[in-house]
Amino acid sequence: METQSSPRRLLSQEEYHDLKSIYLERDYKNDLVTIDNIEVIGKHTLRSTLNVKQFTLDKENVFHLSSVTAMALAQQLAIILMLIDLDKTKNDLEFYTTDMSMKMLKPINSKSITLEAKIHSSKIKNGYKIYELSADFQDNSFYIKAVGLVKV
Numbered sequence: 001m002e003t004q005s006s007p008r009r010l011l012s013q014e015e016y017h018d019l020k021s022i023y024l025e026r027d028y029k030n031d032l033v034t035i036d037n038i039e040v041i042g043k044h045t046l047r048s049t050l051n052v053k054q055f056t057l058d059k060e061n062v063f064h065l066s067s068v069t070a071m072a073l074a075q076q077l078a079i080i081l082m083l084i085d086l087d088k089t090k091n092d093l094e095f096y097t098t099d100m101s102m103k104m105l106k107p108i109n110s111k112s113i114t115l116e117a118k119i120h121s122s123k124i125k126n127g128y129k130i131y132e133l134s135a136d137f138q139d140n141s142f143y144i145k146a147v148g149l150v151k152v
Contacts (some may be wrong), residue, residue: 013043027056035076035114043085043092044119046077047058051123064107065142071100074144081112082131082150085119099147106141114138127151 011019032054039047050073055063079095086093120132128149135144 023056023066024068028066031055031069033069033073038080040084046081047116048077048115050113050115052113062109063111065113065137067102070137070142070144073115074117076145077115077135078133078148081117081119081133082148083121093150095148095150097146097148100144102144104142108138108141110138124152
C-alpha cells in the first residue's frame, strides 16, 4: 500500500516513451470494423455480424479484438437497440453510458465476429429511461455489461 511518505518522482518523456502503448496512443484509430448485418429479435435483442476490414497487428503479428474496439462496437449496437425500443427511426437523442464492465474469456482473432446486444431491463426515473444492457461477442468470448440512459 502506498503512503504519502512513499518515494515519488515524475517520469520524463524519455522514460515513459518506451512504456506507452502505441496502440492506445494512435493505432486503434486505424481499426476498421463494419457491421455487415443486424437481425432484430423483438425489441430487446440484436444479432449482428461484424467484419474486420483493417486492423493493427498485435505484438504477435495477429489480429485480436481489443477492448477499445469492442467497447465502441457494443455501444453502437446498444444505441441502435435503445432507439428501436423507443420506436425511433433516426438517432436524434444523446445517450450516456453510466456504468460498464468487461470480461474477456478468450481472445477473438477471427475477422468475422458475431455480436449479440440485449436490453435486460429498463425503467423511467427523473425524466430518463435507464437501460441495463449486455453485449456478447463470439458466444461469450468477450462480454460487456452496461447501464445507459437517455432523456425521455
